[in-house]
Amino acid sequence: MAMKHLVQHIETLDQHPAWEDTRQALEEARIDALPSSPMCIRDVLEEYFSDRIWPAFNPSSPGYLGYVPGGGILLAAVADLIANTLNRYVTVNEVAPHLSMIEHSVIQWFVDCVGYPAGAGGFLTTGGSMANWSALVTARRCRLPDNFFDALIYTSNQAHHSVLKAAIMAGFPEANVRVLTVDNAYRIDPVELAMQVEHDRAAGKSPFLVVAHAGTVNTGTIDPIDALADFCQAENLWLHVDGSYGGFFCLTERGKRRLKGIHRADSIALDPHKGLFLPYGTGCLLVQQQDHLHTAHYVAAEYLPKRTVPSGVPSICEISPELSRDFRALRIWLPLTCHGIDTFGEYLDEKIDLAHWAYEQLSGHATIRIVAAPELSLLAFVLELDEEIPLERRNELNARMLSNANQSRRFLLTSTVIDGQLIVRMCILCFRTHLPDVEFCVREVQRAADEVIGEIS
Numbered sequence: 001m002a003m004k005h006l007v008q009h010i011e012t013l014d015q016h017p018a019w020e021d022t023r024q025a026l027e028e029a030r031i032d033a034l035p036s037s038p039m040c041i042r043d044v045l046e047e048y049f050s051d052r053i054w055p056a057f058n059p060s061s062p063g064y065l066g067y068v069p070g071g072g073i074l075l076a077a078v079a080d081l082i083a084n085t086l087n088r089y090v091t092v093n094e095v096a097p098h099l100s101m102i103e104h105s106v107i108q109w110f111v112d113c114v115g116y117p118a119g120a121g122g123f124l125t126t127g128g129s130m131a132n133w134s135a136l137v138t139a140r141r142c143r144l145p146d147n148f149f150d151a152l153i154y155t156s157n158q159a160h161h162s163v164l165k166a167a168i169m170a171g172f173p174e175a176n177v178r179v180l181t182v183d184n185a186y187r188i189d190p191v192e193l194a195m196q197v198e199h200d201r202a203a204g205k206s207p208f209l210v211v212a213h214a215g216t217v218n219t220g221t222i223d224p225i226d227a228l229a230d231f232c233q234a235e236n237l238w239l240h241v242d243g244s245y246g247g248f249f250c251l252t253e254r255g256k257r258r259l260k261g262i263h264r265a266d267s268i269a270l271d272p273h274k275g276l277f278l279p280y281g282t283g284c285l286l287v288q289q290q291d292h293l294h295t296a297h298y299v300a301a302e303y304l305p306k307r308t309v310p311s312g313v314p315s316i317c318e319i320s321p322e323l324s325r326d327f328r329a330l331r332i333w334l335p336l337t338c339h340g341i342d343t344f345g346e347y348l349d350e351k352i353d354l355a356h357w358a359y360e361q362l363s364g365h366a367t368i369r370i371v372a373a374p375e376l377s378l379l380a381f382v383l384e385l386d387e388e389i390p391l392e393r394r395n396e397l398n399a400r401m402l403s404n405a406n407q408s409r410r411f412l413l414t415s416t417v418i419d420g421q422l423i424v425r426m427c428i429l430c431f432r433t434h435l436p437d438v439e440f441c442v443r444e445v446q447r448a449a450d451e452v453i454g455e456i457s
């Protein structure tokens with residue numbers, strides 16, 4: 001019954017809109033009353049698929065180019081069905097050794113992917129936000145005393161908001177996060193960082209950690225990771241790289257070159273539910289030294305097996321915040337095993353090509369100005385407008401261009417704001433997105449830009 005609905009959904013996915021207007025539904029959506037007596041699943045599913053899944057944005061659609069796209073490889077759903085039906089316990093090695101080892105295998109695959117040395121490790125989280133948070137907690141526990149209130153964290157004004165949230169949840173006062181301005185390519189400037197660190201040390205503060213981005217959410221910009229690693233090494237600062245958007249581009253030659261130095265970071269956040277096209281709920285924290293995770297998280301419990309594993313691989317509950325949880329690794333292991341990692345690399349390569357193609361089309365168009373060329377698969381642009389026009393008016397016009405472009409609902413682009421300026425972004429990361437989808441989007445953007453410019457001139 002569920003299969004019938006799902007097959008029908010997937011088979012018609014490219015006919016569904018990439019987004020719908022949810023404003024009315026937002027008003028009408030109601031909390032369910034708790035059902036007291038049984039209901040027929042056929043009716044329940046019928047109602048679910050006909051009345052609930054729409055209206056919505058559709059992150060598994062080939063036209064979803066907003067925010068950072070999702071995916072939802074079907075084999076991952078098969079893995080979840082298996083994992084949830086068997087309901088094995090994987091966070092204590094002794095309880096299901098071969099299955100726990102699947103969790104550790106997936107982590108080692110990712111360790112290899114970013115080029116970390118032996119001794120590196122990590123664990124699966126539910127997403128990039130949780131990975132950033134666990135990174136900051138781990139660094140704090142390994143590097144700082146219990147009273148850490150003068151320790152400072154450095155990141156740029158292009159950081160994902162989950163970085164500030166992570167710092168706050170890790171116990172740092174908000175004011176301890178130093179937000180650096182960026183250079184004109186939206187990157188952290190190592191010279192400015194060095195000046196700020198020196199200034200803070202002179203004021204008696206304790207610089208402690210730097211968060212760099214392997215692809216910012218605004219423009220896809222990659223911070224100069226190698227140079228930051230040099231600086232952090234010299235200054236004894238922990239370097240965390242948020243690779244939630246871009247980290248898995250390490251699976252491509254071009255990505256590897258652009259993410260040079262990522263293996264020198266003390267910790268890296270990855271988001272398989274973005275870059276590996278997996279369903280939501282799949283994130284990852286990697287650390288260069290797995291021992292750090294143990295130091296940060298281990299608390300003894302009399303009712304759990306002692307650490308007896310001859311291989312020296314710690315149980316996941318000893319190196320992460322969670323105890324009972326889903327068998328997250330299976331939804332990575334099954335698709336990676338069946339499709340092979342090269343397939344993922346090829347798909348990511350295709351996304352880089354598509355973004356580059358879109359960039360060439362848009363940068364050659366008279367009414368459009370590129371704000372950020374794609375380093376990976378994300379580009380940002382605005383209308384070509386006279387700087388004399390007040391910022392507020394320019395923002396209005398760009399917003400109009402965006403909503404005009406999105407009108408067909410066959411694709412979704414979203415915007416962001418940098419220095420008060422509204423910017424339209426195109427992020428290509430869904431495995432279902434191919435050239436015809438991007439072609440259509442680019443034509444619509446060009447048409448919308450011409451229309452808005454036409455109206456005002």
Ligand SMILES: *Cc1c(COP(=O)(O)O)cnc(C)c1O
Pocket residue numbers: 068126127128129130160162213215216217242243244245271283
């Ligand atoms: C998506 C994203 C995050 C947050 O990850 P979630 O999986 O949504 O929690 C953090 N940083 C960057 C750069 C991202 O793109």
